[in-house]
Amino acid sequence: MSTVLILGATSDMAVAIARKMAAKGNNIQLAARNAGRLQALQSDISIRYGVNCAIYEFDATDFATHSSFYLSLSPKPDIVICVFGYMSDTLAASKNWEESLKIINSNYTGAVSVLNIVAEDFAERNSGTIVGISSVAGERGRQSNYIYGSAKAGFTAYLSGLRNRLYKHKVHVVSVLPGFVNTKMTAELKLPPLLTADTEQVAAAVEKAIGKKQNVVYVKWFWKWIMMIIKSIPENIFKKKNL
Numbered sequence: 569m570s571t572v573l574i575l576g577a578t579s580d581m582a583v584a585i586a587r588k589m590a591a592k593g594n595n596i597q598l599a600a601r602n603a604g605r606l607q608a609l610q611s612d613i614s615i616r617y618g619v620n621c622a623i624y625e626f627d628a629t630d631f632a633t634h635s636s637f638y639l640s641l642s643p644k645p646d647i648v649i650c651v652f653g654y655m656s657d658t659l660a661a662s663k664n665w666e667e668s669l670k671i672i673n674s675n676y677t678g679a680v681s682v683l684n685i686v687a688e689d690f691a692e693r694n695s696g697t698i699v700g701i702s703s704v705a706g707e708r709g710r711q712s713n714y715i716y717g718s719a720k721a722g723f724t725a726y727l728s729g730l731r732n733r734l735y736k737h738k739v740h741v742v743s744v745l746p747g748f749v750n751t752k753m754t755a756e757l758k759l760p761p762l763l764t765a766d767t768e769q770v771a772a773a774v775e776k777a778i779g780k781k782q783n784v785v786y787v788k789w790f791w792k793w794i795m796m797i798i799k800s801i802p803e804n805i806f807k808k809k810n811l
Contacts, residue, residue: 569619573597573645575626575682576652578605581701581749584767585649588775590617597645599626599637600652628652628678629670638685647778648686649699650679655716668715675719680726687730691737697778698734699742700727701770704786707745707795710811731783742777743784746770747791763788 572589574582577598590596590613598606598621606623613621626637638644654674661667683698690696705713706720724743731741748764765787773787786792801809 569593569595570646571595571597571643572647572649573599573641575599575648575650576628577609577623578602579651579653580767581746581770582649582651583609584771585651585774586613587617588768588771589647589649590619590621592775593617593619594647595620597622597624597641599624601625601627626682628682629673631678631681634682635685638682638689644689645686646695647697647699648683649701649774650683651701652678653701653703653720655713658711658713658715661715671715672719675716676722676726679723683726683730687734687739690739691734694738697740697742698727698730699744699774699778700724701744701746701774702727704745704747704791704795708799708806712811740778740781742774742782744770744774744777744787745785745791746773746787749787763791763794 572594574586574596576582577586578600586596586598586609596613596619598610600606603623603625610621610623613619624637624640627633652674654671656667656671661671679700683700686698690698700723702724703717703720705717706722706724709717709721724745727741727743731743734741746765749767749770770787773785776782777785
């Protein structure tokens with residue numbers, strides 16, 4: 569039995585992941601900016617799955633609190649899953665630095681801040697698993713979401729480097745690239761059904777990746793090939809596309 573820490577635990581994906589991991593007999597630690605919103609989920613997980621479930625206050629963008637937050641965890645987790653993120657209108661964000669900064673901090677800087685702390689602990693223990701929920705949006709910049717995509721590109725590169733660094737410490741690092749997912753964050757978007765996963769599929773992919781020690785996971789397998797095609801388009805052609 570492992571202890572699983574879920575960062576950004578109020579999101580739809582996080583809830584599905586928490587339930588999936590609890591169903592496997594793991595104890596769960598839920599962390600989010602508004603821990604009060606986690607009380608119902610905490611009770612449900614504890615009763616439904618018969619595991620320990622604790623809740624913690626955690627703000628991804630309050631970097632100064634990350635060290636004390638991690639020190640407060642009891643016990644320290646064996647698995648850390650970083651789910652938090654934020655997406656908004658790219659054109660609006662490009663005209664408002666505060667909004668751009670929120671996207672960058674919520675999708676990249678905050679994750680690096682807290683996972684650096686987790687990585688040091690896991691390296692000292694020579695064990696552990698880190699899962700980062702990134703995005704296929706980070707594989708090539710597009711006019712429709714280049715600020716969000718650039719932050720996710722940084723996060724994907726960070727996870728790759730962390731995986732390389734921590735391998736000798738027997739720490740497993742997983743990069744999960746979901747593609748489109750039906751969540752509250754994407755509720756106003758018109759998503760193509762065939763290309764869109766649900767949160768249960770994301771949770772199943774995460775659970776499988778941890779068990780099989782996979783490195784990079786596309787929740788729907790064809791996204792790997794879609795992005796390979798998109799990345800192969802020459803820049804002088806790609807820049808003219810309305811994507």
